[in-house]
Amino acid sequence: MTSAQTSNSEFPETDFNLLDDSEDADNHNSSITATRLSLQFQLDDSFIGQRIDQVAAAVWNEFSREKLKQWMKDGHLLVNGNIVKPKYKCEGIESLTLDVELESQTTAQPENIPLDIIFEDGDIIVINKPVGMVVHPGAGNPNGTLVNALLYHYPKSSELARAGLVHRIDKDTSGLLVVAKNLEAQFSLSKQLADKSVYRIYDLIVYGNIIAGGTIDEPIKRHPVDRIKMTVLPGGRDAVTHYNVKERFQHFTRVQAQLETGRTHQIRVHFNYIGFPLVGDPVYVSRVRVPAGASQKLNDKLRSFKRQALHASKLGLIHPRTGEEMLFEAPWAEDFTELVEVLRSENAAY
Template sequence: MAQQIQLTQTVKESQLGQRLDQAVAELFSDFSRSRLKDWLLEGKITVDGEVVTKPRTKVLGGEVLTVLAELEDEERWEAQDIPLNIVYEDDDIIVINKPRDFVVHPGAGTPDGTVLNALLFHYPAIAEVPRAGIVHRLDKDTTGLMVVAKTVPAQTYLVRELQKRNITREYEAIAIGSMTAGGKVDKPIGRHSTKRTLMAVTPTGRHAVTHYRVAEHFREHTRIRLRLETGRTHQIRVHMSYIQHPLLGDSAYGGRARIPKGASEELTAMIRGFDRQALHAAMLRFDHPITGELLEFHAPVPNDMVVMAEALREDAKQNPLEEY
């Protein structure tokens, strides 16, 4: 079980003018900067009893900082012999192509059977790296590319590059509705006010930017390419739902299926039966954390999305007079 911790430190006078995240990192140095930043952004660190979630907030000295959080018992994470689709590997990093129905990190409701458990089996030494080297996550049913660090220096570098937005991540998706042009969604994302397992666009959320462009028009759907500028939980799914073009098959954010007028029974069944969000992490580009070499990886779109796009394409051909 997770261990509840409560720790208190007083900001030193010598820290006058420091950013809050820097002061927290110095005062609670037993924990990694990434973990402390997560706690800060999640509102689990208070300043003189007040929740402050902005890392750039300046401290003056004398403030009382309190951490009230849950510390996962990392010893309970088991190494499990689960196959991984390795796209690239060297002494410092691994790039995997994650299938659907595969959770990245253990959590509530999924204590094992995750990418992390598989990494511990295939690379026992990765247990020494925070979060077993996981730098970024994909949702359970989102497929595609992830980079994992095998060493602490590699992870530190990649996390910093993510924060600087120097890692390029492109996705392929099928959205509901006819989109006329590409664009950008720049809306903050935070926890949903009533559905606590979901996220939503909210004024108090964290800065989030998604770029998208139209790749192919269908009658009632659009194939799109997306590029993340930030990496919030469920970001693409939330942003596309916000602009009223949720992803096909997204039961959490998608609403009802959209069936083209006069669609065949086969296509109607395919649309209604598509049982995951049609989202795939297709391209990943970054500088190697040790050598500095520019690396770029591509993962082919999985078969379920390919077949779905082909069916929508055929439907559009058979209805050429439709506006879409």
């Protein structure tokens, strides 16, 4: 488990297109502690004619529009030093000031759950999430989540939206996540994700033989009938996945995929769409597919592998405070490693 200063040589260097280290990259000037927030933002003519509550929600998107409107009414969010109504129309020359004491942003409770921390400093935490851990509490998962663990590890994360989370991976996907420890870091990381400049590499194993690498550029939206699933459909959100073949087996392929966007279930949906579903995927594969002539060892491994064979192995970003290019790596989960070893032994026997 290491961090480095260089991009992954398996992909062109241009893929690691992170934000420039520019003082005015997002027009923010800020002085932040985990409790007291003081932010300024200078508008430009791109905001002319827009309602100030809409502008504030775009500028500080870590807070809900209703929360920002309340802060306007309470005098915590000022325009040119004055209180204005949420429907105020911008002239494009205003200076916004947000000065507020942060309160708890979550009702989740801290839990002493061990975390596999790859890196941590005063601004970010990079975590290798295990298989089976839900990222955020929700219906059916009120506790035992990554958020519960974060609240115990770093109590001030309760003052951040989603406890500092800026992206998620599925419950049964293992691997790397970055979490912000203050609002400045959360704004920066969210902007990098929105700009598609965070470098995310996943390892996966699919059914079938993929001949060569390529790009899947297909829109994704919620399935119109099965609401648990996502699917490729016109009118969905743009979704782009680049991939390389890393290892070929008799009836399977190990692939490395790079996300350009981050849609729900993106890799699982995209590879299912091109006819190469992920081994073990409980949502997009209706039954275990054991190839004819498979050994008992492979048969047992496939039937016991009950989650998608997917691991977030590499994560690249710009450090929100230092501007340093950082690349983190996490080893495969044990079950993923065992699956690859069985496939390799099967290949050798064949």
